[in-house]
Amino acid sequence: MKTLAERTAAQRPNVALTALLSLAPLAVGVIAAFLLQAVLAPAVGPFYAKLVLDVGIAILLSVSLNIVNGFAGQFSLGHGGFMLVGGYTAAYLTYYGSIALWGTAEIHGGFMEGGDIFFMVACVVGGIVAALAGLLVGLPSLRLRGDYLAIVTLGFGEIMRVVIQRTGDVLPVAEAKQKGMLGSLTNVGGSLGFTDVPQYVSPTPWLEKTGHAGIFFTYIFVAICVVVAFRLKASSNGRALLAVRENEVAAEAMGVVTARAKVTAFVMAAFFAGIAGGLFGHQSTLSPSELGFQKSIDIVIMVVLGGMGSISGAVLAAIVLTLLPEALRNFSQYRMIIYALSLIAIMIARPQGLFGTKEIWETTWWRRLFGRRTKAEAP
Amino acid sequence: MNFSGWTNRSVQTWLLTAVASATAVAAVSCNKMGGDKNKSQNGSNAVGSNAPAKAETGPILIGHYASMTGPEATFGQSTDNGVRLALEERNAKGGIKGRKVEIKTLDTASKASEGKTVVTRLINEDHVVALLGEVASKISLEGGKVAQQFGVPMISPSSTNAKVTELGNMISRVCFIDGFQGYVMAKFAKGDLKFDKVAILYDQAAPYSKGLAEDFTAAYTEMGGAIATKQEYTAGDVDVAAQLGNIKTSGAQAVYLPGYYTDVGNIVRQARKQGVTVPFLGGDGWDSSKLTEIGGDAIEGSYYSNHYSFEEQRSEVQDFVAKYKAKFGQVPDGLAALGYDAARVMFDAMERAPSLSGNDLAATIAATKDFPGVTGKITLDAKRDAIKQAVVLQIKAGKPAYVTSVAPKGMDVVMPATGSGSAAATPAPGAGSAEPPTGGAAPAAEPTPAAATPVMRGASQDKTEPAKKSAGKGDKADPDDGGE
Numbered sequence: 001m002k003t004l005a006e007r008t009a010a011q012r013p014n015v016a017l018t019a020l021l022s023l024a025p026l027a028v029g030v031i032a033a034f035l036l037q038a039v040l041a042p043a044v045g046p047f048y049a050k051l052v053l054d055v056g057i058a059i060l061l062s063v064s065l066n067i068v069n070g071f072a073g074q075f076s077l078g079h080g081g082f083m084l085v086g087g088y089t090a091a092y093l094t095y096y097g098s099i100a101l102w103g104t105a106e107i108h109g110g111f112m113e114g115g116d117i118f119f120m121v122a123c124v125v126g127g128i129v130a131a132l133a134g135l136l137v138g139l140p141s142l143r144l145r146g147d148y149l150a151i152v153t154l155g156f157g158e159i160m161r162v163v164i165q166r167t168g169d170v171l172p173v174a175e176a177k178q179k180g181m182l183g184s185l186t187n188v189g190g191s192l193g194f195t196d197v198p199q200y201v202s203p204t205p206w207l208e209k210t211g212h213a214g215i216f217f218t219y220i221f222v223a224i225c226v227v228v229a230f231r232l233k234a235s236s237n238g239r240a241l242l243a244v245r246e247n248e249v250a251a252e253a254m255g256v257v258t259a260r261a262k263v264t265a266f267v268m269a270a271f272f273a274g275i276a277g278g279l280f281g282h283q284s285t286l287s288p289s290e291l292g293f294q295k296s297i298d299i300v301i302m303v304v305l306g307g308m309g310s311i312s313g314a315v316l317a318a319i320v321l322t323l324l325p326e327a328l329r330n331f332s333q334y335r336m337i338i339y340a341l342s343l344i345a346i347m348i349a350r351p352q353g354l355f356g357t358k359e360i361w362e363t364t365w366w367r368r369l370f371g372r373r374t375k376a377e378a379p
Numbered sequence: 380m381n382f383s384g385w386t387n388r389s390v391q392t393w394l395l396t397a398v399a400s401a402t403a404v405a406a407v408s409c410n411k412m413g414g415d416k417n418k419s420q421n422g423s424n425a426v427g428s429n430a431p432a433k434a435e436t437g438p439i440l441i442g443h444y445a446s447m448t449g450p451e452a453t454f455g456q457s458t459d460n461g462v463r464l465a466l467e468e469r470n471a472k473g474g475i476k477g478r479k480v481e482i483k484t485l486d487t488a489s490k491a492s493e494g495k496t497v498v499t500r501l502i503n504e505d506h507v508v509a510l511l512g513e514v515a516s517k518i519s520l521e522g523g524k525v526a527q528q529f530g531v532p533m534i535s536p537s538s539t540n541a542k543v544t545e546l547g548n549m550i551s552r553v554c555f556i557d558g559f560q561g562y563v564m565a566k567f568a569k570g571d572l573k574f575d576k577v578a579i580l581y582d583q584a585a586p587y588s589k590g591l592a593e594d595f596t597a598a599y600t601e602m603g604g605a606i607a608t609k610q611e612y613t614a615g616d617v618d619v620a621a622q623l624g625n626i627k628t629s630g631a632q633a634v635y636l637p638g639y640y641t642d643v644g645n646i647v648r649q650a651r652k653q654g655v656t657v658p659f660l661g662g663d664g665w666d667s668s669k670l671t672e673i674g675g676d677a678i679e680g681s682y683y684s685n686h687y688s689f690e691e692q693r694s695e696v697q698d699f700v701a702k703y704k705a706k707f708g709q710v711p712d713g714l715a716a717l718g719y720d721a722a723r724v725m726f727d728a729m730e731r732a733p734s735l736s737g738n739d740l741a742a743t744i745a746a747t748k749d750f751p752g753v754t755g756k757i758t759l760d761a762k763r764d765a766i767k768q769a770v771v772l773q774i775k776a777g778k779p780a781y782v783t784s785v786a787p788k789g790m791d792v793v794m795p796a797t798g799s800g801s802a803a804a805t806p807a808p809g810a811g812s813a814e815p816p817t818g819g820a821a822p823a824a825e826p827t828p829a830a831a832t833p834v835m836r837g838a839s840q841d842k843t844e845p846a847k848k849s850a851g852k853g854d855k856a857d858p859d860d861g862g863e
Contacts, residue, residue, distance in 0.1 A: 046529075047503040050496055165584050192586050193491070193517060195542070199524075284492040285521060326496065329485055333447050333456075336488070 025230075029223020037216035049215060051326060053201065053283060056218035057276050058318035062302035063222075063229050063311055064272030069300065070309035070357075071238060072265040073245025075150045078137055079273050080295035081157030082130045084288065086274020087281035088164060088188055090126030091197040094119050094282065096184050098198060099176045107198045111213055119200040120217060123278035130274025131267045133160075138266030142259045145248070157296055164288040165191040193287030201283035218279050225272045229311045232268070241265055242309070305346060307353030312360035317353075438479040439735065441725065442501030444512040444522055449489030454514040454714050458536050459484050460707050461718030462511060465726065468702075475729045482722075483507065487518055494518035498525040507531065508735045511721050514714060516540030523550045530737035532728075532744055536721035537686070537714055539663075544763045549741045551763035553721045553752065554686060555787075557587070560662045561594025561637075563684045563769045563785040568633060568660060569602045571771075571783060572682075576607045577660070578631035580622055580646065582638050583611040591637035591662050607631035614642055623653050633657050639664040644673025651677040658682060666713050671777045678774050686713040687754040688770045688781035699753045713754070720752040755784075 041049040061079060068076045097118065098105050108115030137156050141149050168187045176184050188194050201214030232238040240261045243251035252258050280286065302321050306313030324342065328335045346354070355363055361370075443462055445455035466482050474480050483505055487494045494513055501507045502525065510526050510533040513519040519538035526533040527547035535543055535552040539560075544550050568574045577599060582588035596606055607629035610622035623646075626634055634650070636643055636659050647659055661683035671678060689700045689710055699719060703711040711719075724747055729735060732743035750757040755767035768786040772779035 045503050047496075047500045050499050054496070162584075169586075190586055191584060192540075195520065280492075284495055285517065287491060287517060290490060290492060325488075326500075329497070329500075333452075333486070335486060336448050 025227045026223055029227065030220055033216050033219030033223060036219055037213055041215050051323065053215050053218055055319050055322045056215065056222050057279050057283075058299075058302065058322045059222050059315050060218070060225050060272055060276040060279070061299045062306065062314040062318040063225050064269045064276070065299050066303050066306070066309065066311060066314040067229060067232065067241075068265045068269040069303045070307075070314065071233065071241040071245065072262055073241075073308070074141060074262055074265065075146060076137075076153045076266070076269070077150045077293070077296045077300065078153030078156045079269070079299045080291045080293065081153070081160045082133060082270040082273035083277035083280065083295065084157070084160045084164060084286075084291040085133045085277070086123075086126035086130035086270075087277025087286045087291065088126075088194060089129040089274070090119075090122040090278030091194045091281040091286055092185075092188055093122035093125060094200070095170070095194070095197050096176055096181045097122065099173055100181055103173075103177065105173055105176075105196055105198055107200060115198070116200065116213070116217070119198070119282060123217075123221070123275050123282075126278040127271040127274035130277065131271040133274075134266040134268075134270025135263065137270075138263035141262055141266065154293065154296070157293060161288040161292050164188065170195055189286075191288055193285040193290070194281060195285055197281055197286070199282060201279050214279075214283055221272070221275050221279065225275075226311065226315065228268070228272075233309075233311065237261070237264065245309070301343065303353075305343070305353055307355040307357060309357040310353065310355040310359055313353055313355040313358075316355075316360070436478065438481045439475055439729065440505060440507050441480065441482045441722075442498070442505060442507035442510045442512075443482050443484040444487050444494060444497045444501065444510065444518075445484060446489040446514060446518070447484070447486035449487075451489040451515055454537075455486070455489075457712050457714040458512075458514055458718035458721075460703070461536075461711065461715035461720075462722045464699075464703055464706055464715075465719045465722035467706075469723075469726050475726055480726065482511070487513060487522075489515065489518070491515075491517045491521045495521040495525055498522040502526070502529045502531050508737075509533070509725055509729070509740060511536065511718070511725060513538060516543055519543045519550075520546070523547075526550065530741075532737055532741040534721045534725050534744060536717040541764075548745070548763070549737065551741075551744050551747075551759055551765075553724050553754070553757050553765045554717055555767060555769060556764050557590050558594045559787060560684050560769065561591045561596075562598040562788075563771065564635060564637075564660050564662065564682075565595050565598035565602060565604070566785055567682065567684070567771050567783070568635070569599060569604050572633065572658075574604065574632040576605050576629075576631050577633045577635055578607040578610070578626040578629055579635045580610045580612060580619070580626065580638075581636070582614050582642065584613050585638075587664065588637045588639075592635070595635050595637070612638075612642070612646070614639065616642070617645075619646055619649060620653060623650050623655055626650075627653065627655050631657060633660055635660045637662045637664065640667040640670040641673060644670055644675075644678065647674050647681065648677045663713060666779075671774060674774075679776075680774065682771055682773050682782065683779075684769050684771055684785070685779070686769065687716045688772055688779065690781040691770065691784075695751050695753050716753045720750075720754050720757065723752070724750055724757060 036052060041052065044052075061083070065076065065079045068074050095105050098108060098115070101118070102108050102114075108118070110116075133156070137153055140152055144152055167190050169192075170189045171179060171184050171187045176187075179187075201217060232241075240251065240256040241264075243254065243256050244258050244261050248258055251261075277286070277291070280291075298321070302317040303314055305321065306315070306317030325335060325339055328338050331338060350356075360366055443459060445459050446452055447455045447459065462482060462484075466480060469475065469480055483501065485497045485501060487497050498510065498512075498521075501510065508531070510522070510531055512533070513522055513535060514537050516538040517540075519535045520540070520543055523533055523535070523543055523546040527549045530549060532549050533551070535550065535554075537554045538552060539554055539557045541556050541558065544552055568577055579592050579596065581592035592609070596609075600606065608625050608631065610619075610625055612619050612622060634655070634657060636646060638646070638661065643659070643661060643665055650659070659678070659681040661681070663683070663685050665683040666685050687696065689696065691697075696716075699716065700711060703709075703715060703719075724744065727750060728740060728744040728747060732740045734740075745759055745763050747757060747759045752767070755769075757765045757767055760766050766787050768784045770784050771782045773782045774780070
């Protein structure tokens with residue numbers, strides 16, 4: 001006769017194997033990123049490769065904002081600010097760090113060599129700094145909700161923008177060497193933007209020129225972000241967030257520590273926004289005007305359009321809202337009118353967003369098209 | 380739960396959305412065809428004929444990327460009008476080497492990141508042989524990087540930041556750079572108005588304004604003038620009473636205010652209320668019809684430097700103004716003139732170039748010499764920046780009136796028959812000036828220590844790195860930035 005402990009141990013799955021299997025989606029993501037870069041990008045040419053890149057960054061932003069706005073139901077307008085913080089941190093590290101390490105601000109080494117690794121680390125550090133900023137913004141959000149929270153996060157973004165605007169010019173290489181990294185802390189370009197950052201994130205088909213594998217890097221981060229979002233949604237922490245969104249008082253009564261849940265959401269979202277900022281800063285010039293209020297609104301639109309809390313919705317909305325303005329570019333001045341009109345039309349037709357709070361495979365039409373995946377919701 | 384009802388509604392709403400979007404697109408595209416046939420058709424033609432665009436007999440396609448929407452939309456639209464006018468003229472004359480010219484304009488929505496996308500698209504999807512654009516330096520910097528990477532020649536009509544042409548040999552421009560403007564006003568204040576003490580009030584958050592203030596200071600003190608006081612403001616400030624008070628007590632004979640027209644208008648109004656009676660001086664950020672709307676009577680008698688004046692009597696200017704008025708029904712601003720010049724310099728180079736390949740064309744553009752542009756005689760220097768004169772305008776009866784032209788150091792001012800028309804349009808300058816206006820030829824003859832230096836690099840001859848010095852000045856962060 002086995003003891004209870006033995007019996008449960010026998011039923012418990014192999015921890016190592018489970019851990020390994022749990023990495024499978026991530027591995028798929030990395031492979032997909034690799035294929036996008038190595039197969040798709042050369043096939044479609046630089047322009048469409050650039051769009052693929054833009055879409056990747058947009059997905060990263062909308063999926064991460066979805067954690068705060070969608071899962072936790074907190075209305076944040078600070079995503080542009082987090083992007084700014086992360087982007088400037090990463091760009092500062094790669095520009096002045098490259099000068100300190102290699103004596104030049106050019107791209108260093110080939111694919112996955114020194115420069116690329118350094119750039120990836122810089123992006124993650126940017127994410128961490130942005131996460132700390134998220135913590136700062138998240139703490140006061142304990143007492144605020146709705147419009148008030150939106151104002152606080154908006155204020156945060158504006159403060160960041162103004163602070164960056166007051167910084168000095170980017171130092172040229174010789175001067176930067178002389179002053180050292182700490183000495184050039186405030187020289188991030190002011191309102192003209194952080195120019196001359198080594199362009200590690202470039203759509204140029206990779207291996208055509210060393211270090212150009214922007215799509216690959218971007219989609220690795222996208223894969224991580226999407227997997228984290230799905231895991232979070234399925235976890236108890238994620239359900240706590242959903243509970244906070246649905247009814248904060250009830251959630252608290254059920255034992256959810258609402259304060260911690262909300263701050264966690266802020267920190268996670270800010271982390272990925274920071275990384276997105278880092279990627280953005282290495283493919284285009286970071287400028288405070290571009291990552292201001294308007295950028296935050298653009299990301300909120302993606303989340304709202306995709307459906308609050310729907311990860312696949314956020315992904316789809318990011319794709320659509322990045323490609324739509326591009327497709328409409330031939331309409332010149334009328335472009336933004338059409339863009340806005342389509343948004344209005346979609347929101348009238350689907351006030352809950354494209355998929356509501358569901359994922360794409362949970363929607364009725366998907367099941368009708370691709371067969372019933374689950375029977376849970378059969379009447 | 381009953382899902383069928385929800386489903387039906389869902390399908391309906393989806394249909395509705397699709398129909399609504401389709402209608403909107405169709406309606407606007409029809410509207411577009413009717414209203415502005417040229418542009419839209421060019422666009423669709425170009426898309427359709429991607430592959431044969433390189434053929435030797437087909438039309439030559441040039442890309443123009445401009446801010447047709449967004450906060451800088453008026454800049455992009457004016458420039459595009461100028462470009463279209465030049466295009467029409469060229470095609471009427473039989474095009475280039477017997478081939479028709481087409482220009483495809485794409486919108487950058489005043490965003491630098493979109494500029495990069497647009498230029499990538501023009502080069503790789505539309506296979507343009509050359510590019511025109513952008514107005515804003517920050518967008519030109521992004522677009523220029525791509526143009527340089529793919530080896531497509533680009534002419535910027537009006538990006539004045541020094542860094543733009545430093546991107547590489549493919550990039551040129553037909554306007555002067557930021558540093559020169561500070562010098563122009565300093566020279567005018569010291570040489571023509573004979574002021575010895577000028578106060579400065581600048582926008583500390585805008586590199587454009589900050590940069591001009593620095594360049595003005597350097598040039599003015601070098602010429603022997605004194606800066607009475609230096610005050611700061613931030614764009615959008617409602618109350619600048621303290622700064623104006625300091626300026627009033629400093630005994631300055633004029634105030635250099637290199638800001639954008641909105642702030643300038645408000646500040647000047649306040650200044651007059653506070654009893655600051657001296658004239659104000661400014662840069663091309665003042666160039667807007669809104670300036671006099673906002674400034675009203677207060678701005679009367681103040682001066683600013685600009686790229687051109689529609690009152691200049693040179694035949695190029697008068698021809699251009701007449702044609703532009705006939706086509707678009709309005710007086711062309713500086714940006715339209717620069718767009719017109721940029722396109723004509725491009726066409727001219729294409730005609731002269733041995734082939735339309737990137738390197739040949741870029742080299743031919745860089746060799747442009749004494750091109751009779753609307754905005755002055757255009758000669759590109761070793762850095763592919765245009766060396767040419769600037770004009771000084773005075774607000775008279777709510778309109779900018781031509782006062783004089785200021786040439787770069789070591790060059791002569793190009794004038795129509797001396798003194799003829801311009802004298803009539805040039806009343807005695809400024810309230811504070813005791814001296815009569817010096818004629819058109821005077822500025823160039825003004826003895827300055829560096830007068831013999833042949834190449835103009837702003838006023839900062841003594842600086843070791845003039846390019847880097849002015850690198851941060853082309854700020855386009857401000858929506859009303861006129862100082863492109």
